[in-house]
Amino acid sequence: MAMIEFKNISKWYGSFQVLKDCTTQVEKGEVIVVCGPSGSGKSTLIKCVNGLEPFQSGSLIVNGQSVGDKTTNLPQLRAKIGMVFQNFELFPHMNVTANLNLAQVKVLGRGVEEATEKSRALLTRVGLIDHAQKFPGQLSGGQQQRVAIARALAMDPIAMLFDEPTSALDPEMINEVLDVMVELAQEGMTMMCVTHEMGFARKVAHRVIFMDRGEIVEDAGKDDFFGTPRSERAQQFLSKILHH
Amino acid sequence: MDFGFLTQPAFSGGGTYLDWVFSGIKWTLLVSLCAWVIAFTLGSVLGVMRTTRVWWLNLPATAYVELFRNIPLLVQMFIWYFVVPEIVPKALGTWMKQGMPMPEFWSAVLALGFYTASRVAEQVRSGIQSIPRGQTHAALATGLTMPQVYRHLLLPMGYRIVIPPLTSEFLTIFKNSSVALTIGVLELTAQARTISEYTFRTFEIFTLATVVYVVITMAVVVLMQLLERRVRVPGYIGTGK
Ligand SMILES: Nc1ncnc2c1ncn2[C@@H]1O[C@H](COP(=O)(O)OP(=O)(O)OP(=O)(O)O)[C@@H](O)[C@H]1O
Numbered sequence: 001m002a003m004i005e006f007k008n009i010s011k012w013y014g015s016f017q018v019l020k021d022c023t024t025q026v027e028k029g030e031v032i033v034v035c036g037p038s039g040s041g042k043s044t045l046i047k048c049v050n051g052l053e054p055f056q057s058g059s060l061i062v063n064g065q066s067v068g069d070k071t072t073n074l075p076q077l078r079a080k081i082g083m084v085f086q087n088f089e090l091f092p093h094m095n096v097t098a099n100l101n102l103a104q105v106k107v108l109g110r111g112v113e114e115a116t117e118k119s120r121a122l123l124t125r126v127g128l129i130d131h132a133q134k135f136p137g138q139l140s141g142g143q144q145q146r147v148a149i150a151r152a153l154a155m156d157p158i159a160m161l162f163d164e165p166t167s168a169l170d171p172e173m174i175n176e177v178l179d180v181m182v183e184l185a186q187e188g189m190t191m192m193c194v195t196h197e198m199g200f201a202r203k204v205a206h207r208v209i210f211m212d213r214g215e216i217v218e219d220a221g222k223d224d225f226f227g228t229p230r231s232e233r234a235q236q237f238l239s240k241i242l243h244h
Numbered sequence: 245m246d247f248g249f250l251t252q253p254a255f256s257g258g259g260t261y262l263d264w265v266f267s268g269i270k271w272t273l274l275v276s277l278c279a280w281v282i283a284f285t286l287g288s289v290l291g292v293m294r295t296t297r298v299w300w301l302n303l304p305a306t307a308y309v310e311l312f313r314n315i316p317l318l319v320q321m322f323i324w325y326f327v328v329p330e331i332v333p334k335a336l337g338t339w340m341k342q343g344m345p346m347p348e349f350w351s352a353v354l355a356l357g358f359y360t361a362s363r364v365a366e367q368v369r370s371g372i373q374s375i376p377r378g379q380t381h382a383a384l385a386t387g388l389t390m391p392q393v394y395r396h397l398l399l400p401m402g403y404r405i406v407i408p409p410l411t412s413e414f415l416t417i418f419k420n421s422s423v424a425l426t427i428g429v430l431e432l433t434a435q436a437r438t439i440s441e442y443t444f445r446t447f448e449i450f451t452l453a454t455v456v457y458v459v460i461t462m463a464v465v466v467l468m469q470l471l472e473r474r475v476r477v478p479g480y481i482g483t484g485k
């Protein structure tokens with residue numbers, strides 16, 4: 001059974017339909033890249049996975065649990081799914097270690113010492129152990145995003161969601177974040193990444209999903225997506241982002 | 245200006261007029277600080293209620309704010325002092341009028357506290373709502389529950405953001421405490437008026453009262469700045485440096 005399974009997901013804002021009958025799945029260990037023009041519903045789709053965005057019809061099963069089901073314990077489900085945002089969204093009033101510790105202590109019930117040990121190990125891994133006592137506002141964008149990834153990993157997630165993790169970064173900082181993501185992918189983490197970094201997609205993605213106006217227009221293996229002919233909308237989109 | 249009259253024996257009560265001034269200061273501080281405790285706690289609760297999407301929390305808080313913010317403070321003062329004892333259960337009303345110590349003081353505290361709570365609530369609400377939604381999403385995504393998100397993110401950040409407007413509400417409560425003289429609380433303004441009636445040193449005594457209010461104001465401003473510095477977030481642009 002797939003780790004994440006979308007079946008005919010539709011969502012409306014009033015009369016405007018943001019998601020149109022979306023069906024796809026993410027297997028355990030798979031890396032999926034989601035791309036598409038601005039406003040096509042990528043963020044909305046990925047936020048459905050951990051129930052940050054409710055949807056009106058269809059079914060979404062994550063790790064065997066139905067997200068739309070009122071009896072599903074969302075906080076418990078979310079604790080197992082890491083998420084990284086475009087704007088980092090670290091908690092500004094807590095230092096880096098406290099950012100990593102918070103949910104470990106409050107959600108998983110780890111002791112502060114155990115949590116701190118875990119946090120320090122992850123900060124070492126993303127190359128930021130020297131910044132453990134700093135506050136988010138004292139770090140560069142790339143550093144903040146790596147902290148955000150470490151914060152998600154601290155929960156020992158079974159899957160990771162990324163919503164344009166490098167879009168808010170200066171060009172010279174993009175790679176330091178992508179490197180961490182590539183490493184994660186190569187270790188076999190299940191990942192669903194909204195990104196326009198096609199280099200990343202080429203390197204580690206198993207499948208690429210192309211969305212336009214709320215629809216999943218293409219859902220293809222990486223080689224098919226970048227190789228053989230595909231829908232015109234996807235071609236136009238690709239040529240735009242690849243040639244500038 | 246001659247302030248010599250302050251050390252003269254007062255018309256009644258055995259002390260000097262200076263003692264009357266100090267007594268006035270004491271009541272001004274007592275009314276204001278007690279009212280602030282109510283305003284801050286109740287206002288915080290109401291402000292949080294207004295930010296939730298749960299209608300049975302949101303609706304009563306909104307109704308409260310609209311009601312208390314839009315009735316003049318003076319009217320609310322009269323209502324607490326004259327009307328409330330008449331409309332509560334009879335035994336309680338009788339106690340409020342005859343048994344309760346310092347009825348004018350407590351009426352003033354309640355009136356000022358409940359009125360200012362509506363203003364504090366609006367500040368707290370706007371502070372919490374100025375925190376980007378992505379922050380709440382990120383906190384929820386780690387598995388925190390909504391109450392935990394309030395406790396660990398929205399309240400700590402929200403309060404920091406609204407320290408400046410809350411300072412001004414805190415200052416206003418000292419100024420508004422003078423309205424309590426209308427129901428007989430002998431706070432600073434009331435004492436100044438009485439002293440001027442007995443001594444005809446109107447100019448001096450109101451100058452003195454003004455200076456005292458300014459000193460209180462400055463003390464509050466300094467205290468709040470110390471607090472703001474203490475909780476300042478390093479590197480965070482939203483709270484100043
Ligand atoms: N709260 C909302 N109310 C109404 N419409 C919304 C709301 N949030 C998003 N939308 C609309 O839904 C559509 C999809 O938004 P979404 O953020 O998922 O797009 P996206 O593909 O992530 O775009 P981007 O690349 O700009 O991040 C957009 O047209 C947007 O205007």
Ligand SMILES: [Mg+2]
Binds near residue numbers: 042164
């Ligand atoms: Mg988006």
